[in-house]
Amino acid sequence: MKHTLTLDYDLAAGWLRPFVEGLAEGVARARRCDGCGRVSFVPLRVCDCGKAHGSWIDLPGTATVSRRTTGADGDFGLVTFAGADTKTVARLDGFGPGDRQGAIVRPPSALPAIILRPEPKVA
Ligand SMILES: [Zn+2]
Incomplete structure:
Protein backbone atom coordinates (compact mmCIF):
# COMPACT_ATOMS: atom_id res chain seq x y z
CA MET A 1 0.00 0.00 0.00
CA LYS A 2 1.38 3.38 -0.94
CA HIS A 3 0.05 6.52 0.70
CA THR A 4 1.32 10.10 0.51
CA LEU A 5 1.07 12.03 3.73
CA THR A 6 1.72 15.78 3.94
CA LEU A 7 2.33 17.40 7.30
CA ASP A 8 2.64 21.11 7.98
CA TYR A 9 4.67 21.50 11.16
CA ASP A 10 5.52 24.72 12.92
CA LEU A 11 7.49 23.63 15.95
CA ALA A 12 9.13 26.12 18.26
CA ALA A 13 12.61 25.21 19.46
CA GLY A 14 11.89 26.55 22.95
CA TRP A 15 14.74 26.06 25.42
CA LEU A 16 16.53 23.94 22.78
CA ARG A 17 16.98 26.97 20.48
CA PRO A 18 20.81 27.17 20.92
CA GLY A 50 18.81 16.57 39.27
CA LYS A 51 19.89 20.14 38.38
CA ALA A 52 17.93 21.95 35.68
CA HIS A 53 20.38 24.82 35.11
CA GLY A 54 23.17 24.64 32.60
CA SER A 55 25.33 26.55 30.16
CA TRP A 56 25.68 26.14 26.41
CA ILE A 57 29.08 25.15 25.05
CA ASP A 58 30.28 24.36 21.55
CA LEU A 59 32.04 21.02 21.24
CA PRO A 60 34.84 20.44 18.71
CA GLY A 61 32.34 18.53 16.55
CA THR A 62 34.22 15.27 16.22
CA ALA A 63 32.64 12.01 17.35
CA THR A 64 33.42 8.33 17.79
CA VAL A 65 31.00 5.67 16.57
CA SER A 66 30.45 2.84 19.07
CA ARG A 67 27.58 1.03 17.30
CA ARG A 68 26.19 1.30 13.80
CA THR A 69 23.37 -0.01 11.74
CA THR A 70 22.13 0.22 8.19
CA GLY A 71 18.46 0.75 7.54
CA ALA A 72 16.22 1.62 4.62
CA ASP A 73 17.05 5.30 5.17
CA GLY A 74 20.81 4.87 5.36
CA ASP A 75 23.48 4.34 7.99
CA PHE A 76 23.11 5.44 11.60
CA GLY A 77 25.38 5.20 14.59
CA LEU A 78 25.42 5.48 18.35
CA VAL A 79 28.12 8.09 18.80
CA THR A 80 29.93 10.04 21.51
CA PHE A 81 30.98 13.57 20.65
CA ALA A 82 34.37 14.71 21.92
CA GLY A 83 33.78 16.64 25.13
CA ALA A 84 30.39 15.05 25.83
CA ASP A 85 29.54 12.62 28.62
CA THR A 86 26.51 11.21 26.81
CA LYS A 87 25.87 9.31 23.60
CA THR A 88 23.47 10.16 20.82
CA VAL A 89 22.29 8.78 17.48
CA ALA A 90 23.62 10.34 14.28
CA ARG A 91 23.23 9.76 10.57
CA LEU A 92 26.48 8.43 9.11
CA ASP A 93 27.05 9.95 5.68
CA GLY A 94 29.72 8.34 3.52
CA PHE A 95 31.11 6.06 6.21
CA GLY A 96 33.05 3.02 5.01
CA PRO A 97 32.93 -0.29 6.90
CA GLY A 98 35.99 0.58 9.02
CA ASP A 99 35.26 4.24 9.65
CA ARG A 100 34.69 5.01 13.34
CA GLN A 101 35.56 8.71 13.55
CA GLY A 102 33.46 11.48 12.11
CA ALA A 103 32.72 15.17 12.29
CA ILE A 104 29.38 16.93 12.34
CA VAL A 105 28.31 18.69 9.14
CA ARG A 106 25.63 21.20 8.27
CA PRO A 107 22.42 19.39 7.25
CA PRO A 108 21.48 19.58 3.56
CA SER A 109 18.01 20.96 4.32
CA ALA A 110 16.57 23.43 6.80
CA LEU A 111 15.57 20.56 9.09
CA PRO A 112 17.82 20.08 12.10
CA ALA A 113 19.77 16.83 11.96
CA ILE A 114 22.88 15.30 13.47
CA ILE A 115 24.92 14.15 10.48
CA LEU A 116 28.51 12.89 10.59
CA ARG A 117 30.96 12.52 7.74
CA PRO A 118 34.10 10.45 8.21
CA GLU A 119 37.24 12.14 9.47
CA PRO A 120 40.48 11.34 7.70
CA LYS A 121 42.26 8.46 9.42
CA VAL A 122 45.31 9.37 11.49
CA ALA A 123 48.34 7.40 10.27
ZN1 LIG B 1 24.46 17.64 36.77
Whole structure:
Protein backbone atom coordinates (compact mmCIF):
# COMPACT_ATOMS: atom_id res chain seq x y z
CA MET A 1 0.00 0.00 0.00
CA LYS A 2 1.38 3.38 -0.94
CA HIS A 3 0.05 6.52 0.70
CA THR A 4 1.32 10.10 0.51
CA LEU A 5 1.07 12.03 3.73
CA THR A 6 1.72 15.78 3.94
CA LEU A 7 2.33 17.40 7.30
CA ASP A 8 2.64 21.11 7.98
CA TYR A 9 4.67 21.50 11.16
CA ASP A 10 5.52 24.72 12.92
CA LEU A 11 7.49 23.63 15.95
CA ALA A 12 9.13 26.12 18.26
CA ALA A 13 12.61 25.21 19.46
CA GLY A 14 11.89 26.55 22.95
CA TRP A 15 14.74 26.06 25.42
CA LEU A 16 16.53 23.94 22.78
CA ARG A 17 16.98 26.97 20.48
CA PRO A 18 20.81 27.17 20.92
CA PHE A 19 21.10 23.44 20.16
CA VAL A 20 18.82 23.65 17.09
CA GLU A 21 20.61 26.76 15.78
CA GLY A 22 23.94 24.98 16.27
CA LEU A 23 22.78 22.01 14.21
CA ALA A 24 21.76 24.32 11.37
CA GLU A 25 25.32 25.72 11.40
CA GLY A 26 26.96 22.30 11.64
CA VAL A 27 27.98 22.98 15.25
CA ALA A 28 27.63 20.49 18.11
CA ARG A 29 26.25 22.79 20.84
CA ALA A 30 25.99 20.94 24.14
CA ARG A 31 24.76 21.73 27.62
CA ARG A 32 27.05 21.68 30.65
CA CYS A 33 25.29 21.16 33.96
CA ASP A 34 25.88 24.03 36.40
CA GLY A 35 25.65 21.54 39.26
CA CYS A 36 28.03 18.70 38.36
CA GLY A 37 29.68 19.80 35.10
CA ARG A 38 28.37 16.85 33.13
CA VAL A 39 28.14 17.70 29.41
CA SER A 40 25.15 16.37 27.50
CA PHE A 41 24.82 16.20 23.73
CA VAL A 42 22.03 16.08 22.80
CA PRO A 43 21.26 18.47 25.67
CA LEU A 44 19.37 17.20 28.70
CA ARG A 45 16.80 19.57 30.22
CA VAL A 46 17.40 18.06 33.65
CA CYS A 47 20.78 16.52 34.37
CA ASP A 48 21.14 13.07 35.90
CA CYS A 49 22.22 14.87 39.11
CA GLY A 50 18.81 16.57 39.27
CA LYS A 51 19.89 20.14 38.38
CA ALA A 52 17.93 21.95 35.68
CA HIS A 53 20.38 24.82 35.11
CA GLY A 54 23.17 24.64 32.60
CA SER A 55 25.33 26.55 30.16
CA TRP A 56 25.68 26.14 26.41
CA ILE A 57 29.08 25.15 25.05
CA ASP A 58 30.28 24.36 21.55
CA LEU A 59 32.04 21.02 21.24
CA PRO A 60 34.84 20.44 18.71
CA GLY A 61 32.34 18.53 16.55
CA THR A 62 34.22 15.27 16.22
CA ALA A 63 32.64 12.01 17.35
CA THR A 64 33.42 8.33 17.79
CA VAL A 65 31.00 5.67 16.57
CA SER A 66 30.45 2.84 19.07
CA ARG A 67 27.58 1.03 17.30
CA ARG A 68 26.19 1.30 13.80
CA THR A 69 23.37 -0.01 11.74
CA THR A 70 22.13 0.22 8.19
CA GLY A 71 18.46 0.75 7.54
CA ALA A 72 16.22 1.62 4.62
CA ASP A 73 17.05 5.30 5.17
CA GLY A 74 20.81 4.87 5.36
CA ASP A 75 23.48 4.34 7.99
CA PHE A 76 23.11 5.44 11.60
CA GLY A 77 25.38 5.20 14.59
CA LEU A 78 25.42 5.48 18.35
CA VAL A 79 28.12 8.09 18.80
CA THR A 80 29.93 10.04 21.51
CA PHE A 81 30.98 13.57 20.65
CA ALA A 82 34.37 14.71 21.92
CA GLY A 83 33.78 16.64 25.13
CA ALA A 84 30.39 15.05 25.83
CA ASP A 85 29.54 12.62 28.62
CA THR A 86 26.51 11.21 26.81
CA LYS A 87 25.87 9.31 23.60
CA THR A 88 23.47 10.16 20.82
CA VAL A 89 22.29 8.78 17.48
CA ALA A 90 23.62 10.34 14.28
CA ARG A 91 23.23 9.76 10.57
CA LEU A 92 26.48 8.43 9.11
CA ASP A 93 27.05 9.95 5.68
CA GLY A 94 29.72 8.34 3.52
CA PHE A 95 31.11 6.06 6.21
CA GLY A 96 33.05 3.02 5.01
CA PRO A 97 32.93 -0.29 6.90
CA GLY A 98 35.99 0.58 9.02
CA ASP A 99 35.26 4.24 9.65
CA ARG A 100 34.69 5.01 13.34
CA GLN A 101 35.56 8.71 13.55
CA GLY A 102 33.46 11.48 12.11
CA ALA A 103 32.72 15.17 12.29
CA ILE A 104 29.38 16.93 12.34
CA VAL A 105 28.31 18.69 9.14
CA ARG A 106 25.63 21.20 8.27
CA PRO A 107 22.42 19.39 7.25
CA PRO A 108 21.48 19.58 3.56
CA SER A 109 18.01 20.96 4.32
CA ALA A 110 16.57 23.43 6.80
CA LEU A 111 15.57 20.56 9.09
CA PRO A 112 17.82 20.08 12.10
CA ALA A 113 19.77 16.83 11.96
CA ILE A 114 22.88 15.30 13.47
CA ILE A 115 24.92 14.15 10.48
CA LEU A 116 28.51 12.89 10.59
CA ARG A 117 30.96 12.52 7.74
CA PRO A 118 34.10 10.45 8.21
CA GLU A 119 37.24 12.14 9.47
CA PRO A 120 40.48 11.34 7.70
CA LYS A 121 42.26 8.46 9.42
CA VAL A 122 45.31 9.37 11.49
CA ALA A 123 48.34 7.40 10.27
ZN1 LIG B 1 24.46 17.64 36.77
